[in-house]
Structures are given as C-alpha cells and as structure tokens.
Amino acid sequence: xxxxxxxxxxxxxxxxxxxxxxxxxxxxxxxxxxxxxxxxxxxxxxxxxxxxxxxxxxxxxxxxxxxxxxxxxxxxxxxxxxxxxxxxxxxxxxxxxxxxxxxxxxxxxxxxxxxxxxxxxxxxxxxxxxxxxxxxxxxxxxxxxxxxxxxxxxxxxxxxxxxxxxxxxxxxxxxxxxxxxxxxxxxxxxxxxxxxxxxxxxxxxxxxxxxxxxxxxxxxxxxxxxxxxxxxxxxxxxxxxxxxxxxxxxxxxxxxxxxxxxxxxxxxxxxxxxxxxxxxxxxxxxxxxxx
Ligand code: NAP
Numbered sequence: 337x338x339x340x341x342x343x344x345x346x347x348x349x350x351x352x353x354x355x356x357x358x359x360x361x362x363x364x365x366x367x368x369x370x371x372x373x374x375x376x377x378x379x380x381x382x383x384x385x386x387x388x389x390x391x392x393x394x395x396x397x398x399x400x401x402x403x404x405x406x407x408x409x410x411x412x413x414x415x416x417x418x419x420x421x422x423x424x425x426x427x428x429x430x431x432x433x434x435x436x437x438x439x440x441x442x443x444x445x446x447x448x449x450x451x452x453x454x455x456x457x458x459x460x461x462x463x464x465x466x467x468x469x470x471x472x473x474x475x476x477x478x479x480x481x482x483x484x485x486x487x488x489x490x491x492x493x494x495x496x497x498x499x500x501x502x503x504x505x506x507x508x509x510x511x512x513x514x515x516x517x518x519x520x521x522x523x524x525x526x527x528x529x530x531x532x533x534x535x536x537x538x539x540x541x542x543x544x545x546x547x548x549x550x551x552x553x554x555x556x557x558x559x560x561x562x563x564x565x566x567x568x569x570x571x572x573x574x575x576x577x578x579x580x581x582x583x584x585x586x587x588x589x590x591x592x593x594x595x596x597x598x599x600x601x602x603x604x605x606x607x608x609x610x611x612x613x614x615x616x617x618x619x620x621x622x623x624x625x626x627x
Contacts (some may be wrong), residue, residue, distance in 0.1 A: 337592050338487075340564075340599045342479075345486050346607035350395050353614055357396035360621070368621035369398040370454065370613070371420055371429035375413070375439070376406040381432045388430070391610055397617060400426075410439045414447050421449035427620040428454030428472075430613070451626045454616040457504070466511050470625045472616050477509035479608025480543065480564055481518060482615075489541075489562055489597060496520035497536055499529075499552070499585075500545030505566055509543065532556075544585035554590030562597045566605050 357367050370392050374385045385401065392399035402416060413431075420429045429452055435441050445453075450460040456472035464471035484491055496513045500506035501524050513520040525535050536542055536556040544552045545566035557563060567585030575581070584601030592598050599605055619625050 337595055338597050340483060340487055340597050340604055342483060342599060342604040342607045345483060346479075346611040348486075349482070349611045349615065350391070353395040353611075353618055356618060361396070366425070367396050367398050368427050368617050369400070369425060370617045371400040371402060371423075371426055373402045373404070373413075373416060373420075373429065373431045375404045375408055375432070375435055378434070381434075385432050387610055388613060391614055392617075395614055397614065406436050408436075408439075410443065413439060413444060417444060417447045421447075421452060426452065428452045428617045430455045452620065454613060454620055456508075456616065462503075462508065465508060468515060472619070472625055473512065473612075474504050474508050475609045475612035475616070476505045476545075476566060476605060477512050478612040478615065480509060480566070480605060481512050482612070483564075483599070483605070483608050484518075484541075484562075487597065491541065492519040494520050494540035495523070495538055496541040496543065497523045497525060497539035498543045498545065499525045499532070499536065500543075500547075500566070501526045502545065505545040506543075509545070513541075546585045548585060549583035550585070550587040552586040552591060554587065554594055557591050557594045559594055560596045561594070563591055563595045563599070564605065565599050565601050568601060568606060 361367055372385045372388050374381060389399045389401055420426055431444050433441055445457045448458055450458045453461050453472050456474040461471045465473055498506050498510050506524060510522045510524045512518060514522045523535060525532055529535060533556045537558050539558060539561055541562045542557060543564040547567055547569060549569045549571055563586055565584035565586040568582050570580045571583045573581040582602050
C-alpha cells in the first residue's frame with residue numbers, strides 16, 4: 337500500500353504557483369488577487385478563511401478579507417458581491433459558506449460574476465464543466481483529480497465508485513471522473529443505494545465523501561483498489577490539545593492493508609482542496625478560463 341501524500345503534492349504545487357507569480361511580478365504586472373468575504377464568527381469558517389489568506393501570502397498572491405457581522409442583510413451582501421464583481425484589481429473572490437439563515441446562499445452564489453467565481457459554485461461554471469468547456473471547478477473535486485494525475489494512477493476504463501452526491505464534492509467529481517481526460521466508468525452511490533457494500537467492492541477507485549467517520553470498512557474494498565477519503569469529521573479526543581481530531585470516512589486500519597493507494601486524514605484531500613483555490617485564482621489571473 338502506498339500513502340498518497342496530499343500535503344507534499346500541495347506544497348509542490350504551491351512552489352510552482354510561486355514561480356509563476358514571480359514571473360508575473362517581474363513583468364511589472366500586479367500579482368493575482370483573491371478576496372474572501374466572511375460573515376459572522378463561526379469557528380470553522382474563521383479557520384478556513386484564515387488558511388485561504390495564509391495560502392495566498394505563501395505563494396505571493398495579494399489577498400483581501402471583507403468581514404460582515406451576522407446581522408448583515410442579504411441586500412448589503414449582494415451590494416458587496418456586485419462591487420467585487422466590478423473590481424478590476426481582483427481576479428477572484430469567495431463568499432465563505434455557510435451563511436446565516438436569513439440570507440439565501442443560492443442567491444449570493446448566482447450573483448457572483450462567473451468569471452470571478454473561483455469556488456466554481458456558480459451554475460454557469462458547473463454547466464460549463466458538465467459539457468467539458470473550460471470552467472472553474474470546485475476545489476475538492478479539482479484537487480482529487482490532480483492528486484490522481486500526479487501519482488500517475490491509471491483511471492482510464494477503471495470502475496470508480498463515489499459515495500456521496502453533494503453539489504460541492506460527489507456530483508462534480510462524478511462528472512470530472514467521467515470526462516475524456518480521465519475516462520473512468522463512474523457510479524455515484526448515496527444513502528438510498530442498495531447493496532452499497534457490494535457496489536463499493538466493485539470499485540477500482542473508491543472515493544468516500546459521506547461525512548460519516550470510518551463508514552468504509554475493510555469488507556467494502558476490493559484487493560488493490562485506490563481509496564480516496566474525503567471525509568473530515570471532528571470527533572472528540574483526549575489525546576489532542578484542542579480536545580478533538582479529524583476522522584475520515586474510511587476505517588484506515590482495516591482498509592490500508594487491502595488497497596494499492598490510500599489518502600490519509602488529515603494530509604490527503606484537505607491540502608489539495610486548499611491549493612485548488614490558488615490554482616483557480618491563478619487560472620483567473622491568466623484569463624485561461626474565460627478568454
Ligand atoms: P454532504 O453534503 O452532507 O453529502 C453527504 C453525501 O453522503 C450525501 O450525498 C449523502 O446521501 C451521502 N451519505 C450520507 N450517509 C450515507 C450513508 N450512510 N450511505 C451512503 N451515502 C451516505 O457532505 P459533503 O459536503 O459532500 O462532505 C462530505 C464529507 O467530506 C464531510 O465529512 C466533509 O467535511 C468532507 N469534506 C472534506 C473536504 C476536504 O477538503 N477534505 C472538502 C469538502 C467536504 P444523500 O444525498 O442520499 O443524503
């Protein structure tokens with residue numbers, strides 16, 4: 337079994353991005369610029385946004401953080417989105433989700449200019465991805481496909497089973513995995529799937545994006561399969577300072593012995609998700625999606 341080291345690959349990609357940023361700056365142009373809009377003080381969102389800002393600094397991007405309190409109105413947020421849409425000094429921006437209940441997330445997502453939608457959540461980018469046009473692809477699916485590529489894992493003609501059909505992971509990933517560049521034969525499984533264990537056992541590439549810690553057991557994995565664990569659930573732990581630790585959707589101890597490759601949690605998919613936002617911002621700065 338080989339461990340897929342997402343942290344190492346993400347760090348290599350960051351170095352590649354930093355080289356490109358240097359070239360841009362040496363030409364006398366401004367560095368790529370990403371903005372993040374953060375509403376309220378949710379602990380998870382604060383952490384994710386702080387990582388995004390830190391990542392930008394590491395590769396030489398400019399970043400801006402725009403904060404609102406929980407009681408911001410939908411109209412105020414839409415006005416800010418409109419302002420960012422029209423800011424020529426900005427290559428892309430994200431509105432950190434979730435938003436407070438009185439604001440429609442879908443309305444905010446649809447208000448973002450698709451050309452600056454580096455999260456890849458706008459229906460125009462999702463639609464472009466589905467028909468194989470250049471598009472901003474949401475970070476986790478983008479990162480997973482990049483990880484498979486960088487490990488030279490054969491995907492063509494392979495049976496890929498994705499457990500989970502969310503709009504940010506399972507569903508877009510199923511499209512990417514079936515595209516001609518990847519050529520996998522894809523099954524999307526979910527909570528209504530019959531005989532899930534058997535479906536999973538048929539996978540050459542098994543991707544778990546469920547959010548149920550250690551759901552995938554050894555008996556659900558074919559000998560020699562590639563296993564990608566997207567799950568990140570915080571569970572209580574008396575062994576860490578913080579009092580919690582991250583658990584994946586795969587029971588690592590049982591599955592690792594059976595598979596050919598496996599991603600750890602943490603250190604697998606997570607770092608690739610982070611770096612994919614940087615990749616999308618660079619693609620936007622270079623006008624490679626919407627030419
Ligand atoms: P989500 O929106 O809650 O979707 C979960 C999916 O799993 C749903 O499609 C659901 O089926 C399916 N599911 C739930 N229980 C199941 C069961 N017992 N059997 C079969 N299918 C089941 O979650 P998400 O946003 O995709 O995230 C999934 C996990 O990935 C979470 O742990 C999240 O924290 C993690 N995540 C990690 C990263 C990263 O960078 N590492 C990024 C994003 C998400 P139904 O549709 O039928 O309800």
